[in-house]
Each structure stands twice: as structure tokens, then as C-alpha cells.
Amino acid sequence: MAEHPPGSQDFIRAIVSRDLDAQKHGGVVHTRFPPEPNGYLHIGHAKSICLNFGIAREFAGGLCNLRFDDTNPTKENMEYVESIQEDVRWLGFDWEERCFFASDYFEQFSDYAVLLIKKGKAYVDSLSADDIRCYRGTLTEPGRESPYRTRSVEENLHLFAKMRAGECEEGAHALRARIDMASPNINMRDPTLYRIRRVPHHRTGTTWNIYPTYDFAHPLSDALEGITHSLCTLEFEDHRPLYEWVLNECDVACHSQQIEFARLNLTYTVLSKRKLAGLIEEGHVSGWNDPRLPTLMGLRRRGYTPEAIRRFCEHIGVAKRENVVDVALLEHCVREDLNARAQRVMAVLRPLRVVLTNYPEGCVEELTAVNNPEDPTMGTRTVPFSRVLYIERDDFREDPPKKYFRLAPGREVRLRYAYIIECVDVIKDERTGEVVEVHCRYDPDTKSGSGRSARKVKGTIHWVSAAHALEAEIRLFGHLFSVPDPDHEKAGQDYRSLINPNSLESVRGCQVERALQGAGVGQRFQFERQGYFCVDCDSTSQALVLNRIVALRDSWSKIEHGQTQDRR
């Protein structure tokens, strides 16, 4: 069921509801997600997937097909087909037995082309591509009719057969719709229906020498599959009259309705295939699954959950106006999801050695820690505690600023799940002045959960027992671009010049809690006070590697930044 309250569904669902109520299309809704297998899916595609599959799921009897729009063999291949299938499945959608390919319909498309020729609605043009462009006119001037426009039906049939039989060179001819060269809509100025491409197709091999264009194949594919609502992005809006023309002239039984919506844009990233490919080719990122990329494989590797992405897609809605969604909303959605599900664990990214001078040497206590305070059914675990610990370097300041609640000389903090400690000494490197170790005294009466001490301290910090910790590499990601709208380059500016040079920081020598022992690739954790992390595919049993999915909200950093600004 739609989770949208009545009266607040998006305009597409409103149309579907209305059509269903009116018993249009026999009272059913049937959508499709129609990617071209020429690249990998990104979060913008997720919006379309969630829309199409979501509508099918929400309305009784609804169905959604996966359909590969594989009409251009020069750009497409099976690797993309497989990765797209994997991504759609991962996102949580099921096309059941309805995975189709436009190439499945090539024979029927060809029959329809012949039908159009016979009706005098299509002709073989022998102008070159350049000439066709010249004849097309401009935005303000009408086009001119091709000299080949008046060929006889017989000649058109004959030439089309030759094209199909592979007897013509690429570019020698093209099949065009005979519509109106003076149309103010350029798409209606005798658009190309078929072109010659003498290259093997990833599914049909060398059986075809001609391939239909999107404008011809798409409406017919929809008709053949019984699609009721054909959802696409705004740039196809002025193709709609052509979509209608093809359906009408081919006299198909099913006449679906094309509805356009605005594609997704996200701050601090790019979503165009061209720009994403550029980032990879030029080595700005490591590949299509680089965790900084908004590709589904990148987000998956980073640790994003399908639930979070689906929730995000619900949040952003569907409308016709151009939009740029704040990436903070995406981040909010993962946090919301992972807060409820991720096991808590302590991990120190930048270790500072702490010695508890009054803690017995060689003693190890096993302390009880809660796995997820949001979900008691996740139980507890035990964490080893001993005389030498690591804490976060950030959690100690020799000269603490105002409102800093963590450790500093003479100050007290609680160690999470353990004791209150007081800093009694600071050991520095004599040459660099760097703090290398902190000496503290622990108060045995303040053991967590003992209830013996009513003492309150302002801060609680995480820690790890030096002797028991595991070492790990942890990758921190920032935005890929340093400006919120890298797509709107100022004049003379290239999006590449807006790349954030510090979008990846790899931190080695991190010390993580024993509980991470044996964690498998893809497993997610909350590192207390820090964020959500996911075991990367580079991780091995010998060398743990984790990605930071997203940091926890950090109100201290805001306070601190505010303080530094005030000091100006």
C-alpha cells in the first residue's frame, strides 16, 4: 500500500489512481524500468526504480518489468546487463519472470516498419547524416523535405530489405518517419526510425544490420509488454508527440501513457554518465565502485543499505521541477536506518596511549557492553579492560577550549562501560613536543553499572585495551566535489577543477575492539561517538579495512567551529 496519506501522493501516483478508478487499461497498472545497458546504475536510477517498482507494489495487481533498452549495439554489453540486474535486486526489487530486452522485439519492430512504409508513413532516406542535419532546419526555421521523401512504396520496401540484409554501408540510408518537416517540434521533422549498424549485438549477434532508434523502439516495446504508464524523465517531454504518433500509426492494441518527471540531482556530486566516466577514466576515483561515487555499486561498497536508499527516494518525492537534493538527506536516511540496526563497537582511529598508573599490572577485566541501546534484543558483549589503553587523540587536549568535556590535565572523564579516570600526567616527545602518552588514575568505585558512585562527569569517551585491540585501516570519505553544485560550472570552469582533493583519507594503525575479529565484508558497525562503518572488500583476515559510511552528527564540532569564528 502507498504510505502516502490520501491527497498527498505525487502527481504520477495521482494519475495512476485516477486511471485505476476509471478502469482505464482494464483497471491495472503496469510499469517498467528501462535502462540502456551502456553503464552502471546510480542513485538517480534508484529514483526511477523506486518509482516504477514502487507503484507496481503499491497498487493492487500492479506489475513492473525490467527492460533493457538495447537498441544501440555500439555502446552496450552484457556486463552492464548483469550489473544492472544485480543493482536492481540489491535495491530490493523483483521483476519475477519479466526481464525483457528491446532486442527480443526486433522482428516485430521490423514488421511495424514495413507496415509504416506500406502506409506511406515511412521512407528510406539516402541523404548523409550531415545532409539530414542541414535539411532539418533550426529551432526557428522549418526544415526542408529530403529529395528521397517521395520514393515509391515499392522502392522503400526494396531498400529497407537491402538495409536489413546487410547490403548497404553504414550511413548510406536510414528509415525515416514521414511526418512534417515544418513542425515547430524538431522531433517531428521526419525522425529516424532505423539506422544501419554493421556491428554485432550483444544478444542478437550478427543477425541484424539495422537497429531501431529509441523513438521507434520505446513506444512499441511498451505496447508489446502491455505497459500502462511509461514513466521517463523531462527531456523526453517533447518526444511525447512522436511516442503517440508511433503508437497510433502502428495501430497497436495497448496504448500506454508517457509521463515525465524531473531527474534527481544531488549536492556535492555529479550524476551524468559522461562526468562519472570522466572521473574514472582520469583516475580521480578508483573505479565505478569507488565508495565516493553515487553509483549503486559505490554506495553499496561504502556501506549504504538498500533500505536507506529506498527511504531516501520516498523522501525526495516526484515532481516536474528541476531539483538539487541536499546530500545531507541521503546521509540522514542511512543514519536513521543504521541507528536502529548497527552493532555498536569501540574503535580508536588515531590512538593516544593511556596508562592507568594505579591499575594492577597484568590484570584484565571483562566489562559488559550493550550491542545496541536502540534494540535490547541485540544483547551484550564483553570488552577487555586493562592498564594500558588507547583513546582518541581528539579526546585529549592539553589546553582545552571552553565547553570541551573530554580529557585534559587534571580533568576527569568516564571511559565508556568502564571507570572514571583523571589525567595526572602528560608525557611528551622531548624534541617535537608532541603528546605521546597520558597518565591517568582510575577510580575503582566508579565501575560502570555498579551504582556505587553518584559522581557525574561531563564527558564519556571510547577506548580500547592496547593488548587486546585489533589493528585496522579505516577510510574516511568527504564530498567528491568542493562545491554543492559542480554541475553548474561557471563560465570557463570545468567540473574537474571543482573536485575536492581531500575526498579520501586513509587512516592506518587504527585500534579496534576485539568484536571486529572475523567481521565479514559488508558487515556494518557503529563506532561509538564516531559514525557508521562497513568492512570493505579490500579487507582480509590479516588486515581489516573499513569504510566510514557516514559520521555521526557531531554537535561538538559545530560548537568548536563557532568558537574559532568568534575569536576573529
Next chain:
RNA sequence: UGGGGGAUCGUCUAGGGGCAAGACAACAGAUUUUGGAUCUGUGAACCCAGGUUCGAUUCCUGGUCCCCCAGCCA
């Protein structure tokens, strides 16, 4: 200066002749053994000008600005 779309808080999205709603973000407070989470609160918008109307963000007219289209790409 052709055609097609669009314009509501900083962002995204609702609403539709009669109090402009929600989410994210921001800010403030409560709470807290995660400066997390949670809770409460605050600030924040109808592109402009006319017209119709008791009343217009909504309807009408005229502007302005933004996006898309001249692939044998999708």
C-alpha cells in the same frame, strides 16, 4: 526572436478562492554513561505586475527568470 516544460521556507515536497503543511538543514532547550539517539521549541517560503473577487499563493491576462530540444544517442 520556434516548440515543450517549470517557478511555494536555505533544500526537497504537499496544498489549492478563506490559518500555507511536512521532511532535511539551521538555531535554542530538555535529556543522556555515545557531544549519538530521543523529545520540545524557534526562525524560515507562495517569481513579478495587473485583473476578477468580500477575499488570490490558488482563477484570468501580461511579463520575468530557469530547464530541455537542431544524434543515424537514450
